[in-house]
Amino acid sequence: MTAEAMVKSPFEESATDGDRPLRIALLTYKGNPFCGGQGVYVRHLSRELVRLGHSVEVIGAQPYPVLDTGATLTELPSLDLYRSPDPFRTPKRDEYRDWIDAVEVATMWTGGFPEPLTFSLRARRHLAARAGDFDVIHDNQTLGYGLLGQLGAPLVSTIHHPITVDRQLDLDAAKDFKKRLSVRRWYGFTRMQERVARRLPSVLTVSGTSKQEIVQHLGVREERIHVVHIGADTDLWSPDPSVAEVPGRIVTTSSADVPLKGLVHLVEALAKLRTERPDAHLVVVGKRAERGPVARAIETYGLQDAVRFVKGITDAELVDLVRSAQVSCVPSLYEGFSLPAAEAMATGTPLVATTGGAIPEVAGPDGETCLAVPPGDPGALAAALGRVLGDPELRARLGAAGRERVLDRFTWARAAEGTAAHYRAAIERAARARSDR
Template sequence: MTHEAMEAGLREGSAADADRPLRIALLTYKGNPFCGGQGVYVRHLSRELVRLGHQVEVIGSQPYPVLDEGEDLAGLSLTELPSLDLYRQPDPFRTPRREEFRDWIDAVEVGTMWTGGFPEPLTFSLRARRHLRARRGDFDVVHDNQTLGYGLLGDVGAPLVTTVHHPITVDRQLELDAAGSRRRRASVRRWYAFTRMQKRVARRLPSVLTVSGTSRQEIVDHLGVRDERIHVVHIGADADLFSPDPSVPKVPGRIVTTSSADVPLKGLVFLVEALAKVRTEHPAAHLVVVGRRAEDGPVAQLIERYGLEGSVEFVKGISDAELVDLVRSAEVACVPSLYEGFSLPAAEAMATGTPLVATTGGAIPEVAGPDGETCLAVPPGDAGALAAALSRMLGDPGLRERLGAAGRARVLEKFTWARAAEGTVARYREAIASAHRSAPGPDARPDRSA
């Protein structure tokens, strides 16, 4: 077969396959939507991919992904790929019983935990490779949701596309900056040792998706991935679910925020400090945090120091409908993070028409938009600026109405899960076509001249 004939055949095949439904394996080592943004991504992207006509099998470990159900989602399924679940509640950092060990990967998992490291990206990738190779031919494409483990290098049975929300090296540096002792810094370095693996893996990936232009640059700078291999596909809000509802009454002084963990990255300490300042002008001001309350730590200490026990409430495990109504009931939504690779909470709050105060950390401005037009923007880590913006918003109903309407319009134009799914499928098809072009032709013969 001539080179021209092969190229013609590839073009014809590509045209014929342009609309063919795909069989997608979506991998996630941490997929529960109540545990952070990676789980939210899996839930909403998988749903919209199926609505486009594709088959999606989510393959994940504990805490297992929560997927949507419905008559239109028959093509969506979950395959559990269990770990030893070493960080489960109520006994995190547990030592498994002897009979729980199944193979050498389990031994690696426990040994890494015992020595202060975080094993799940590596051990999930090894289990996923074994699973995928045993099912060769079942999938057209494999989509990894930021595992970046050694097990996903090489042959996984189908072309690989990887999403990197943002480099975890950013989290590592922020925690090192906040560490108050040499011992704490050593502990942080050991916990984040897996980021060295993620750097090495990322540099060898053929196709990387990310969620913002800011994250794209961070991936180049922190992980060393070549710019041409990285593609931005914005994610967004479920604009049908997160929508305005005038029948939900506003609670005077209510500020709502989302914080999946009490870590420096989320900036919750600055919001608590800002709340104390705001209450001197607006005594009804109070904060509802969607997330788990840490019994000790910087946030708990600040709440006690400022006497805010009755003004800061934590809620967790609420339903989608309860979350949406909570955001609708707030006079202001706030994203105080020092850094975000995208910020789903910002997009979801804006979609409800709730006015937003947000920092300019990381990619948040890409989502929230210009200061004074679609949000009020403040520098990250500045409790005084945060307090001033919150006070201004609480004291000006007209400003809240204007920014709330403009925020929802911005989300509808730029950030929906349907758009994200369409953009992701385009990258899947490019990865499949690239794999076909690089595959040896039917007449290829090994070179025996050496």
């Protein structure tokens, strides 16, 4: 059975069902949409929940979420130890406020990543002081010890995908024992997340593939996991014929040296492709790494003028960049959903994507809504990209079919309806449990 076939139709909340609006606390330890998919999730889900009539208070730490009109933000500051331009900084003595700050610094000093634990502890303290303010608490993949036990309202947790997958890919890419030891220490928080996940009453995830991974990697019982697809903002991410197509342009969104994202394989594919199409070039939405596998590949293949990194652009500029490309590419070895795939498809830009993780669940059938290739295969990537760049009719067909797929399956309005239905189910379960005591 395919991952997509495993997904039941999402619950949908009726606008006329007479249920009162919900007071929702949405927790996110890292919520800026420019730092990754978790921030995008918080921004768009909160907006659409407000449009359904609910009250949404996002409680987050640095980098703080960017929210649209309607949702409110409560800042729950950490020590912000990884901020730019001084990551892994040592705080000044007057910055320490309590024992949680000491835990945060000590974990960082010993090579670990403290934020899921320390945010959960601060969130627990904050929620305890506000008992009765919320009907439901929604945790966005913190999975920290502080969220166990009574929080004053039923808990629903989103797990986009198990971070143990990232850990294994980073271990596989580590070159020596010292690096593997460092990777294991950095991902030490995943042991906590595994223990917490197994005790959660209700887990939401974004794809059938992620559901399988959560069962396999985290040991969560299958009946506790519910799939609610996320999606693209199809008003923003839309076709615009007035934006000129740039010949040979390939666009991707990637963290340069995160092995999971597969950017080094795309750079190798570009080198192969340019032997036949010298105009082929790559625009990467993300930060350029000055060292590491991607930087070495760019230098080795002489692609300094053919690969450009962009960062800090506006939403409108990002959408126009994707519209200007002749092909969008998702080269990841694994994704729990792949928002970049859905967003590119929503603009009508043709997509070449790997079959890593849940990407096929989003991108659809090979040859119909995308061209699909095996993960980690630069030759296959080069061939698929060359085929799309060289065939205007194929580009038009894939682009139109891709947008139609997103409109039909992957919108934030549908995600909010499904999520709100699970909130109500969690509230009802909590009420039944109280009445049974």
